[in-house]
Amino acid sequence: xxxxxxxxxxxxxxxxxxxxxxxxxxxxxxxxxxxxxxxxxxxxxxxxxxxxxxxxxxxxxxxxxxxxxxxxxxxxxxxxxxxxxxxxxxxxxxxxxxxxxxxxxxxxxxxxxxxxxxxxxxxxxxxxxxxxxxxxxxxxxxxxxxxxxxxxxxxxxxxxxxxxxxxxxxxxxxxxxxxxxxxxxxxxxxxxxxxxxxxxxxxxxxxxxxxxxxxxxxxxxxxxxxxxxxxxxxxxxxxxxxxxxxxxxxxxxxxxxxxxxxxxxxxxxxxxxxxxxxxxxxxxxxxxxxxxxxxxxxxxxxxxxxxxxxxxxxxxxxxxxxxxxxxxxxxxxxxxxxxxxxxxxxxxxxxxxxxxxxxxxxxxxxxxxxxxxxxxxxxxxxxxxxxxxxxxxxxxxxxxxxxxxxxxxxxxxxxxxxxxxxxxxxxxxxxxxxxxxxxxxxxxxxxxxxxxxxxxxxxxxxxxxxxxxxxxxxxxxxxxxxxxxxxxxxxxxxxxxxxxxxxxxxxxxxxxxxxxxxxxxxxxxxxxxxxxxxxxxxxxxxxxxxxxxxxxxxxxxxxxxxxxxxx
Numbered sequence: 001x002x003x004x005x006x007x008x009x010x011x012x013x014x015x016x017x018x019x020x021x022x023x024x025x026x027x028x029x030x031x032x033x034x035x036x037x038x039x040x041x042x043x044x045x046x047x048x049x050x051x052x053x054x055x056x057x058x059x060x061x062x063x064x065x066x067x068x069x070x071x072x073x074x075x076x077x078x079x080x081x082x083x084x085x086x087x088x089x090x091x092x093x094x095x096x097x098x099x100x101x102x103x104x105x106x107x108x109x110x111x112x113x114x115x116x117x118x119x120x121x122x123x124x125x126x127x128x129x130x131x132x133x134x135x136x137x138x139x140x141x142x143x144x145x146x147x148x149x150x151x152x153x154x155x156x157x158x159x160x161x162x163x164x165x166x167x168x169x170x171x172x173x174x175x176x177x178x179x180x181x182x183x184x185x186x187x188x189x190x191x192x193x194x195x196x197x198x199x200x201x202x203x204x205x206x207x208x209x210x211x212x213x214x215x216x217x218x219x220x221x222x223x224x225x226x227x228x229x230x231x232x233x234x235x236x237x238x239x240x241x242x243x244x245x246x247x248x249x250x251x252x253x254x255x256x257x258x259x260x261x262x263x264x265x266x267x268x269x270x271x272x273x274x275x276x277x278x279x280x281x282x283x284x285x286x287x288x289x290x291x292x293x294x295x296x297x298x299x300x301x302x303x304x305x306x307x308x309x310x311x312x313x314x315x316x317x318x319x320x321x322x323x324x325x326x327x328x329x330x331x332x333x334x335x336x337x338x339x340x341x342x343x344x345x346x347x348x349x350x351x352x353x354x355x356x357x358x359x360x361x362x363x364x365x366x367x368x369x370x371x372x373x374x375x376x377x378x379x380x381x382x383x384x385x386x387x388x389x390x391x392x393x394x395x396x397x398x399x400x401x402x403x404x405x406x407x408x409x410x411x412x413x414x415x416x417x418x419x420x421x422x423x424x425x426x427x428x429x430x431x432x433x434x435x436x437x438x439x440x441x442x443x444x445x446x447x448x449x450x451x452x453x454x455x456x457x458x459x460x461x462x463x464x465x466x467x468x469x470x471x472x473x474x475x476x477x478x479x480x481x482x483x484x485x486x487x488x489x490x491x492x493x494x495x496x497x498x499x500x501x502x503x504x505x506x507x508x509x510x511x512x513x514x515x516x517x518x519x520x521x522x523x524x525x526x527x528x529x530x531x532x533x534x535x536x537x538x539x540x541x542x543x544x545x546x547x548x549x550x551x552x553x554x555x556x557x558x559x560x561x562x563x564x565x566x567x
Contacts, residue, residue, distance in 0.1 A: 024289045025414060026071045029095040032124070033074050033102065036151055037065040041177040043158075045082055048171050057083025063177060068092065068284045069265035071417050072291030078108075088246035092269060092282050094291035096121065103292070104131065105282045107269055109247030114205065114271030115280075117294060127151060134165070141165040154179045204248040205272045205279070210304045210328045211251070214242045218354040220335070224261065225349050236261045240354065245269055258500055273298055279306075304328060311342060318342040331356045377425065380495040383435035385424045390510050392420040397505055403518055418509045423502060428487070431472025433463060433479070436490050448478035 026034070045059040059082015068075050078089035089108040096103045102122040107115035120132035131146040145161040158175035202212045222236040238257035245252050255266040263286070270281035278298030284291055299308040306325040311318060321339045333354045338346035374391030398413035399406045436442070444462035457467045463478040479487075484501060491499040502510075513520055521529045 024070065024072055024286070024291070026417060027095055027097075029102070030072060030074065030093075030291060033093065033129070034065075034067050034071060036129075037074065037076075037148075037156075038067060040064045040180040041156075042180050043080065043178075044176045045080060045173055046176075047083060047173045050172075053083055059083060061087075062180070068094070068267050068291060070286035070291075072286065072288065073267075073284045075267065090115075090246055090250075090252070090269065092267070092284060092292060093122070094284065097290055102129075103294070105269065105294070107245050107250045107271065109249070111247075112204075112249055113274065114245065114247075114249035115269060115282075122146075143169060145169055201244070202248055203244050203251055205251065207272075207279075207301050208304050211301075211306075213328050213330045214325070214333065215244060215251075217241050217357045218333075219357050220255075220257075221353045221355075222257075222261075223351045223353075225347070225351075227349070234261055238264070238352075239357075245271070258498075263503070270299070320346060322346055374420065378422075380491075380497060383432060384491060384495060385428055385432055386426065387422040388425050389420065389422050390418075390506070393418055393509070395509050395512060395514075396516070397508055399518070405518070416505050416509070418506060421506060423506070423510050427475035428484075429472060430463065430470055430474050430476045433476040433487070434472065436487050439494075440486075440490060442486075445478070445480070445483065 041063045043061050043063055045061070047053055047057040047059070049056045059080050061078070061080025061082075063079075064077045066075050066077075067073070073092060073094040076089070076091035076093070078087070078091070080087050087109060089106065091104060091106045093102050093104050095101075099121065100123075101120070104118040104121055105115055106118060116133075118131060118133045120134070122129055122131040124130075127149070128151075129148040131144075131148075133144040135142050135144065141164065143163055143165050147159045147161075148156055149159065150157045155176070155178050158177060160172040160174075161169035162172050163169035203215070205211070218240045220238040220240055222238060224230050224234040224236070226233045236257060236259045238255055238259075241254045243252050244250075250269050250271040253266070253268045253270070255264065255268075257264040265286045267284045268281055270279045272278075273280040276298045278300040280298055281295045283293045283295065297308065297310055299306055301307075304326070308323045310321045312321070313319070318341065319339060320342045321337070324336045324338070325333055326336070327334045335352040335354060336348055337350040338348050340346040374389050376389045377386060378389075379386045394415060394417045396413050397416045399410040400413065401411065437444070444464045446462050447459055448461035448463075448466075449458050454467070461467060461478060463476050466477065488499040488501060491497075511520065517523045519525065519529070
């Protein structure tokens with residue numbers, strides 16, 4: 001729930017912005033778990049005889065497992081019906097490097113406390129995953145054990161045991177799971193909740209009635225205060241979704257931000273900690289090295305305001321970071337992050353204004369109902385660029401030290417996971433840009449330097465006038481990064497979809513198309529595949545046997561103009 005505070009802590013502790021932080025990468029432990037369980041599974045339940053069911057019982061249902069933000073965690077959603085009634089569950093799993101085990105938080109509709117942290121977590125024991133927990137009931141210490149065994153690509157077995165500490169454990173039930181769908185990497189887009197759980201209509205957690213007003217989908221406008229990093233401040237946009245967890249005993253927040261300031265994906269369940277008298281939560285994000293983090297403190301309601309406070313040491317001083325939700329109504333709320341030296345007045349660093357979004361207007365019905373398929377081409381409007389769907393996958397980003405003409409910034413080589421997205425098939429054309437300029441009454445920006453333009457014409461040059469003939473099918477040039485940002489915002493408003501510029505990783509992933517060489521067709525330039533002028537052109541490295549000029553020039557142009565949106 002305190003997503004922004006945790007993101008801010010990660011940022012400020014290293015004294016650089018999250019946008020310049022190297023993104024944490026999926027470790028082998030969580031990768032193994034994600035690979036084994038991601039997907040949707042049909043389950044059949046066999047319950048052993050017990051006091052409530054002397055003859056035993058059964059049930060059936062479904063489990064859906066999906067990667068958390070950036071694949072650094074795993075989220076399980078559970079639903080079953082049968083002799084024990086209808087049950088809903090939500091689990092979050094991540095790798096705890098210090099403890100050398102998986103940490104687990106489990107929420108279900110049978111637990112009025114909402115969620116519980118599994119005491120001993122889980123680990124692989126040969127080819128099985130073993131979960132161990134302890135609890136106390138009526139003065140007795142109980143041990144709970146869950147074993148995932150016989151794990152294959154199409155099925156697994158889930159066995160649950162329970163008993164008193166230091167005694168033999170009794171079999172409670174066995175679940176047989178059969179795969180329904182192949183593993184999928186969900187797009188990092190929370191314009192609507194990804195969860196398949198039935199939604200509780202309201203929260204049953206202690207707190208004022210205004211907490212129910214926060215359920216739903218919100219469009220956030222962010223305002224960053226001036227700082228060393230952003231001397232003039234900045235603005236940004238994000239989408240935030242709040243939904244009631246199983247039984248209404250917990251609340252889940254999902255956030256997605258992808259703008260000029262930051263790329264952030266968050267997933268955070270919160271529940272009422274009766275001993276501490278406030279909301280405890282797990283925060284998962286693409287900026288957290290281990291994937292998730294269990295909150296040290298709690299969030300408290302102060303009247304109709306929700307306040308969370310954290311303290312840290314910085315430069316020998318005690319600093320306080322605070323996040324406040326206030327002015328909560330059914331249509332809007334304000335989210336403020338403040339920080340400063342402990343004991344002194346705190347200053348706002350980020351102010352977020354949230355506006356409720358009608359769910360019907362936020363769902364991309366094409367991707368939800370019919371599905372965009374990898375390789376599919378489409379065009380959202382006559383003046384819009386043609387797009388093509390790029391499949392999700394994983395690749396090695398960067399180039400080897402032995403590659404001729406490589407730049408120093410192309411290492412270290414690292415594995416990067418990419419969500420499915422749609423990218424522009426071609427550079428943005430002069431005709432497409434002209435439609436944008438006309439619709440927004442945008443005057444051409446004069447002053448442009450390109451190789452084909454004489455020096456005495458540079459001051460008057462613009463995308464309309466380059467001093468040589470062009471038609472509307474040619475790539476638009478003489479536009480800046482800020483112009484491109486205005487263009488994608490215009491496309492988003494015109495189509496109702498979230499257009500943006502490609503990230504560097506997305507560009508390289510799409511350009512490589514599964515290859516590992518300097519060029520998509522091989523290690524050297526070739527006139528057979530590219531139009532780059534004469535054998536010797538435009539500086540060193542442009543010859544057929546070279547790699548530098550052609551590769552680097554294409555990189556600059558595509559990265560400045562490439563379009564994308566998540567599907």
